[in-house]
Amino acid sequence: MAWLSDLAATYPWGIYVLVALGPFIQEDAAILSAATASVAGLGSVRGIFLSLLVGLSISDLWKYWLGRAAHTHEWGRKIAEKPGVQAAKSQVVQRLGVSLFVARFVPGTRIPLYLACGFFHAPFWKVAIYVISSAIVYVSIAFALFHWLGDMAGEQIEKYAPMVAIVLASLVIGYLLIQWRRARVAKQDEA
Numbered sequence: 001m002a003w004l005s006d007l008a009a010t011y012p013w014g015i016y017v018l019v020a021l022g023p024f025i026q027e028d029a030a031i032l033s034a035a036t037a038s039v040a041g042l043g044s045v046r047g048i049f050l051s052l053l054v055g056l057s058i059s060d061l062w063k064y065w066l067g068r069a070a071h072t073h074e075w076g077r078k079i080a081e082k083p084g085v086q087a088a089k090s091q092v093v094q095r096l097g098v099s100l101f102v103a104r105f106v107p108g109t110r111i112p113l114y115l116a117c118g119f120f121h122a123p124f125w126k127v128a129i130y131v132i133s134s135a136i137v138y139v140s141i142a143f144a145l146f147h148w149l150g151d152m153a154g155e156q157i158e159k160y161a162p163m164v165a166i167v168l169a170s171l172v173i174g175y176l177l178i179q180w181r182r183a184r185v186a187k188q189d190e191a
Contacts, residue, residue: 015043020055027056028107028172031139035146049143056135057128060114064127067118093122097130104134107172108179 015037022030034052038045092099092113100117103109117127 012043016047016051019043019048019051020058022052023055023059026173026176027059027110030055031142032172034139035142038143039146045143045147049139052139053132053135056139057132060110060131060135061128063111063114064118064122064124067115068121069118070115071119071121092116092120096122096126100127100130101134101137104131104138107176 019030019034019037022033031052034048037043038048042048096117099113103113114127114131
């Protein structure tokens with residue numbers, strides 16, 4: 001992994017850009033990778049932490065606006081009028097904070113909930129506060145855990161941390177691909 005250290009030394013700002021862009025590709029893998037990069041000393045812990053928070057926040061909040069845009073179309077308004085959707089709206093809007101905090105920690109729930117918040121016209125400023133707050137909590141836990149494990153492992157962590165992050169990111173991405181494939185097969189079977 002010396003190439004990564006060389007790259008970080010040559011382009012010190014590059015790690016922050018990569019960390020900020022990571023959530024747009026896969027959020028959980030980005031968090032694991034950023035925490036690993038901070039333990040490995042590929043940038044300042046504060047800089048990596050803040051870059052990740054900016055990337056997470058922008059990545060999550062633009063989904064709200066996609067939901068808002070869907071509601072402007074006639075098909076979206078028809079869907080919104082259905083009784084089951086109205087019941088879901090009331091549940092989401094009434095329990096906005098709890099819903100958004102739970103979604104942060106439960107993979108597979110964030111995107112639908114952020115879209116729903118926009119679709120249901122939940123107040124953007126409230127959604128933004130909860131999304132950013134939950135990101136701070138989640139990233140803080142991840143960084144604290146990785147740094148605590150790094151302290152326990154000592155110097156060896158710098159050697160193995162990037163590989164562990166790659167393996168963990170690969171497992172998360174593999175799991176998501178398997179879930180996507182199963183859903184596609186199930187949809188084809190229904191047809």
